[in-house]
Each structure stands twice: as C-alpha cells, then as structure tokens.
Amino acid sequence: MSRHRASRYCGPAPPLSALPKPEDVVRSTIGQVLHEGCGRVIKLVELAGGQKVVVKYGVEVYKGEGEVMRLLRRQTNIPIPEVYHIVAYNDGVFLYLEYIPGENLADVLLRLKAHDPRRHALCAKLVPILDELHSMVAPPGTPIGNYASFPEWSHTRLNALTLVPPRTLPPFSALTTSLDLINWIKSEFLARPNGTDSSWACCIEPGLDVNATVVLSHGDLHPWNVLVRDGEIVALLDWERAGWYPLWVDADVCAGNHMSMKDKKLKRVSLDLGGSVLGWPKMGEGHFRWVHVLRKFAQ
Template identity: 40%
Template sequence: MPPPQPRLALHDASSVPLPLLCSRDRARACTIDSFAAPLDALNLPAPAPTPACAPPSPLCTPDFLASFPEPERIILHQLGTVLHAGYGTTVRRIRLASGCDIVVKHGPEIRPEEVDAMRFVREHSAVPVPEVYDVRIWDEDVVFIYMEYISGDTFAAVYPTLALDAQRALRTQLASLVHELHALRAPPGALVGCFDPDDAVGDNLDVRLAALVGATRRAKPASTRMTSTRELVAWIRAEYLARARERPALRGAPTAGQPERWWDALYAPRLDPDAPLVFSHGDLHPFNLVVRDGEIVAMLDFGRAGWWPEWLDAHIAASGSPYMQPVTRSNAPSSNV
C-alpha cells in the first residue's frame, strides 16, 4: 500500500475560481440551510458531532492548478495508473512533478453535477469526500474532474479480512455516515433524482430503479419533474406492472397473470410513498468506500447522487453486498451483530 498522502483542503472558490462547477455553461453555488431530524425510520445510530471544516490549504494555489496535466495530454499519453475503467468512466491516479498524487476522473458519462454533489457534502457534513480541485472539458463534452487522492483499500477488499469486532465497528460507521447524508433534506420543489435544481432531465431515475424491483424497462417517465416520493413510487409501480406483463418470467415475476398482487406483497412494503426526499449517494456499494486503518476514510462516486427517498441508499447497499446489510431498516448495527 502506498504511504498516505497529506490531505489537501479544498481551496476557497472565491480566491481560486473553478472553471466549471454546476454546468458546462456557468458556475453556480449550491447551498441549503435545512437539516433534518434523526431518521427513526432507518433505525440508524446518531452521527458523531460534526468537526469544524478544514481551513483552505495554501497548497491549492493557481500554480498548483497549473501543474495539472491537460485532458488531451492525459488521453494521448495515457498518464497515470488506471484505478477503474468501465461504464464510460476512467479513474486515474497521477503523480505531479511536485510529488503530490491526484485523481483524475474522466469520461463521456461524467456529469458536471457530480462536482456540485461532492462540494455540497463537504460543506454541509463530516462525511469524508475527496476534495475537488478543478474541472475541465475536453472535446466539447468530456468532463475531467481533478480531485484529491486518498490512500486505502476498498470496503469490499478490507471487510472480509477483519476480525468480528472490527467488522462491527466498520458497519456502524457506515450506518452513521448514511444517517448523516440523509439528515440533509431536499429544499421545497427539488426534483427527484436531480441534485441540480435547474436540471429537468431526471437522467438518474431509470438507472437506480433496477436495484429496487429488478423489472423496469429503463424508460424515461412521461414527466421528469417529479417532486415527491409518492410520484416516484407510482411511476415505479406502473413500470413494474408493464414489464411483468411483457416478460412474466423475469426475476420471479408471477406467471398467473396477477402482477398487482405480487407488487403489493413483495415491493409495496419496501417503497414507502410518504418517505421524505433526502440527499442520497445513489450508488452505495463496497467498491465506492475507501478504508484505511479500520475506518472509512472516503466515500466515492457521487455521479448518481441527488434527492431521493430515504430508503433508496439502503436498498441499493443491501442488494450490492451482504457486507452492506446494516444500512437497511431491519439490519441496523446492534450489540449482537
């Protein structure tokens, strides 16, 4: 394992402006002042007190930003070590001339709003998220995010090697981090699945639903301007029923022509239509968590983050790995886990 890199605090955006934040056309500040009460429905432990934010780092200066390789050079020379590649995204660890390591995430599937989500989490919670240094665009629409490198291994790699007490502590920390994210409630009028309030596309809607019912057609809803969990659940139900009738054998869907009864028995209890919209990671699985010395030191990949019902992260986490079960309602950490 490489030696830990010093944490570099995100620069003050007013002194060293990012060329791009919330969209390809202009920068926007993303703020919210409302914080939620504890999420009793998830039965998660209360998070530890939020520490004071780190002061701006003197290392993140215009000269520091100027030392970053340009996107074209990264592509042409295949710079750095590839940490991940797939689904239209490549993540590279690149060492600068100064000896500092950074991570560059790029690809045609990267959304600029991911930067907004990361900055939002850093500014309004103590959830550990890599600090974004810069965002650049190559070939008109390929986004490059330059961010902090945080050393460690994935939750998936570390968890099986730990003793039972250490596993329990890691699961408890994970549940606490989810609790803290979900304490950030959506502002009035926020669109389901969209962190950017100006984004009416709702691209994230069809991507996350397979983890919930496993039988959506991955179609866009007729109206992408959903503003409540009840609207979302109604659309999921309609998609599920249509899919079940088209392919009755898919994922155990009933063959007796009674998909409504199957929905009511199996899925409706899991999708509370009255659940509040909260800030959610949207892709919470063990490869998006970095662990070092028995603690989660980074939560990665906020490309699907947005305002979702509070049950979404729990269902995605539980479906992705048995190690992630503690963030569900029925498997919260306890003394006998």
C-alpha cells in the same frame, strides 16, 4: 454554515496551472489507470512537485458528481475527496480530485474472519456518516433524481434506480415526493409483460414507504465505495448516482445489489455493511424483496 475543509492528506490544493490538461491525461503514458469501464476512466496522476491527484473522466462522467461533492464538503463533515477542478472536454467531463490513500472496505473485510468483531465495528462507523447525509432534506418541489441533473440528461436522471429500466420518463418536474416516484415505478412495472396488480400488491408495494422524506442520497452504496485507512473510514467515493431520493433508496438499492450477488464471500461482505449500517436483519430480507422482484420482472 460553511464547513469547508482543507485537503487532509495532500496539503493545499494544487494551483490549476499545475493540473494536466485533459488532452494530456488521456494519453496512455500519463498516470496509472485505477479503473476503466462503463464510459469512465479513473487515473492516478503525479504532478511535477510529487503531489498526486485522481482524475475521473469520460462520456459517462458528469459535472453534477463534482458539484454534489463540493456541496457536501462545504456543508457537512462527511469524508469526501476535495474537488480541485471540473472541466468539460469533447463529449465528457474531467473531475480533478484529491488523492486519499487507503483501501476499499470490501478488501479489509475479506481479510478478517467471519466472526471478527472488527467487521461490525468498522461498518458501524458509516452510521453517523449516512445519518448526516440523509439529514439534508430536499427543498419543497425539488425533482427526484440525480443531483444537478437537467432534463436533456434523461439517461442519468434516475441513475440510482437501476431497478426498472424506464420505457418512458415523466416530465422533469413531475416527481417531487415518494408517492410520485412509487406511482411512476408502478406504472413502469405494470407495463411489463409479466407485471400484474396482484404481484405488485403482494411482492413490491409492502416494501415501499409512500411517506418517506426526500433526502440527499449516495445512490450506489456498497463496500467497494468506502475507503478505509488505519481502521477509520477516510472517504466515501463515487457520487455519480447521488441525488434527491426517498430515504429508503440507499438501503434498498444496496440490498438489491446484495441479493443479486453469487459469490458467497462477497455476499458476506455486503451483508456486513447491510447488517451494521442499514439494519437488514432487524427488518428481515423480506422487507427488501421488492427490489429483487422488480429487477427480475424488468429483465
């Protein structure tokens, strides 16, 4: 059932004629740069009538990100910016998005003391959001990988799995179950100079569920992609790695990011999210050790 929602903060969507053209957006005098790097630029642009829009563009921006956001706004209550327009221009894509005021969850948590109960309470509000996201089960035969990806976009195909830089990608339709994906990861692991059957069996295989359901996943879950305002989660951002993955991907990839952090304060913030939402303490860090080991061997 469609649950399309109007923009919550900016009123009605602006007419397409009011949006700046891509060639105007790239001009340095247009808009405020919020982020730039890795083939992406995010700008905050004010339209003639005063309404603000976010434009995300670059050679590493893909229309699939806008399409999955539109799907989720139609079929769920997950807080996501409205996608006003998707434009292909030169070698990249321009996403024109609703501007939602707020600050990222990491900054909010860093201001609170370590044992402030509000830390857990705020992170726990993500639980029903992720439950709803993961309730979207892939139709049988759906290839695992980025949403709305295509075979020629092989470098974005398994974008959420930054665990193993692939030497070879399997045929596009070959990975449709958790077992398929795990067998491919194993083949990649064993192809590495230090990858052995014994290290796979003791350090990696125990953390992987071959029977996990393939669901719609965010693919890059961390506190910097969660937008907060007045003590509420108002948006989940950055869906470029979203796609169909086994149920464990969001938790395990997030855990891998956490274990690779060096800054103690940032690590504490990451643990807040993992403890409140993903159940890390209950499972124990050993459950997620495979992510760290796999990344180390892939270097």
